[in-house]
Amino acid sequence: MKQATIKSFLFSTSALLLLLTVNAFVDDRSIPAADTRPNIIIIITDDQGYGDVGFNGCSDIQTPNIDKIAANGVVFTQAYVTYAVCAPSRAGLLTGRYQDRFGYSRNPLYKPNDPNQGLSLEETLLPQLLQQHNYTTMAIGKWHLGAHEKYRPWNRGFDTFFGFLGGGHRYHPNEYTIANEDSAKNEAESYKTKLTRNGVPVDETMYITDAFSREAVNFIKRSSKQPFFLYLAYNAPHAPLQATESYLKRYEHVKDTKRRTYAAMVSAVDDGVGVILATLQEQGIADNTIVIFLSDNGGPKQDNASDNGHLRGGKGTLFEGGIRVPFAMQWPMRIKSHTTYTKPVSSLDIFATIADELHITSQVKKPLDGVNLLPFINGLKNEAPHNYLYWRQYDQKRYAVLHASGLKLHLSDTSKMLFNVSSDIGEHQNIIQQEASNSSMLLAKKNEWEAQMIPPQIWGLNQEKQYQFGKKP
Known part of the structure; x- marks a missing residue:
């Protein structure tokens, strides 16, 4: 009886050690406890x-x-x-x-x-x-x-x-x-x-x-x-x-x-x-x-x-x-x-x-x-979360690119403007002439980003006629 109890104890202990060992190799970050x-x-x-x-x-x-x-x-x-x-x-x-x-x-x-x-x-x-x-x-x-x-x-x-x-x-x-x-x-x-x-x-x-x-x-x-x-x-x-x-x-x-x-x-x-x-x-x-x-x-x-x-x-x-x-x-x-x-x-x-x-x-x-x-x-990272942010209005052929510094490039078929929204939040001063190299850099970034995008796959609110004629977006 005593021997059986010892065997039972040893088995239970081994099982517990095995469970702890397995848990040690599980990424406890992958499944947070439900109550936390x-x-x-x-x-x-x-x-x-x-x-x-x-x-x-x-x-x-x-x-x-x-x-x-x-x-x-x-x-x-x-x-x-x-x-x-x-x-x-x-x-x-x-x-x-x-x-x-x-x-x-x-x-x-x-x-x-x-x-x-x-x-x-x-x-x-x-x-x-x-x-x-x-x-x-x-x-x-x-x-x-x-x-x-x-x-x-x-x-x-x-x-x-x-x-x-x-x-x-x-x-x-x-x-x-x-x-x-x-x-x-x-x-x-x-x-x-x-x-x-x-x-x-x-x-x-x-x-x-x-x-x-x-x-x-x-x-x-x-x-x-x-x-x-x-x-x-x-x-x-x-x-x-x-x-x-x-x-x-x-x-x-x-x-x-x-x-x-x-x-x-x-x-x-x-x-x-x-x-x-x-x-x-x-x-x-x-x-x-x-x-x-x-x-x-x-x-x-x-x-x-x-x-x-x-x-x-x-x-x-x-x-x-x-x-x-x-x-x-x-x-x-x-x-x-x-x-x-x-x-x-x-x-x-x-x-x-x-x-x-x-x-x-x-x-x-x-x-x-x-x-x-x-x-x-919380201050654990001091750099900006994004070096660049991008916007595209496909139908109007308008784009904007923002750099973490505040430089923001606007592009369309008819104009190109550059502002520094860090110092000019109202976007009043077009500084594209003074910042030609930065403008070129932002344009290159926009082209790189746009190459990953696709055309619209749905019709928009002002395109009822195209939709009725059965055209593809």
Whole structure:
């Protein structure tokens, strides 16, 4: 009996030693313990100007809750998106790759029955990667990455979707007069569809921004015991300019009626951010939740009375006002509060940061164009995250290339301009004559980058005629 006990003990000890030896050779970075992995929330607004948040100096619109994200973490003062309009910018963000690599370089036509009008299925979206690692995922709000069934968010990595599939929407539920997303014949009609929950039409009663905030809070509450990813894509403050009386009353002092409604719409978003941050605290998960806030492109001042501050241009242009956006991130466990980062960063870095922090970058099928921002934010790396950033507007034949020094080259068929946005943020002084060698260097870099890109694979909003004639993009 005693001998059997000794043998049993020796066997158990050997098994334990074997297990410890095997574990020693397993990369413990590859699969983080479930209870240490962060929750992730990306909050993206639509057509919000660079100057329309408090942390970038806005004085006439109050954004105390959005500003909390900045105060709790880091403000990126020179943050860029990959395109100057909605859909391509979102494609770059959710793939971590320049959208020109896979031809999603236009705002797509709304064609729910066309299997070719959407973001390539060859690309891995961030939610698909996270879903593979047992994250609970939800998208709320604007999609704009393909209306056909195979491109819809519940088929692209999101367990749940609540929102609309096109590029914009009406804000008041009484205007949702089209039964479902498949019944809309074009982009304009898609603005009037009922909201959908994974393809099932919803009889919504709330102002759309408040409805999206409600859904976000409910998702956080039911998912707080496991790692989750929430992509909250408000359509505010994109046109049409519509707000409720309660939000408009906050800005009765704003004389310009467009600006007043715009301010009310931004205020509704800010209220939503406030209840989301409060919910994270109530659930005890705020410290280990990454919260990222940004706009999808610069503000179109003429359309919605947005303000891009001192930046030149706006939505649709490659000047700073079109591609430089408000961008803040908090992660209390990893990022010091009240941090400011001044070197150029990109929305491409969001995917890369998350994947690297979860140690799953090696499982991404195609190379990412972004980098992990944490080592730069926390001072472990002193160089710029990117030596160069690139932009292309294929149809307009316009390009821009930014060097980490601040030198920025603009190219088109009719002009070539060089600015130093580090000292000339408004892009007023064309210094191309004085900087001929640097201009040539940036042109060579642009050509090298463009050789890796492909033409658009989808038709854009202004190309209905070409589409109807059956031409290829």
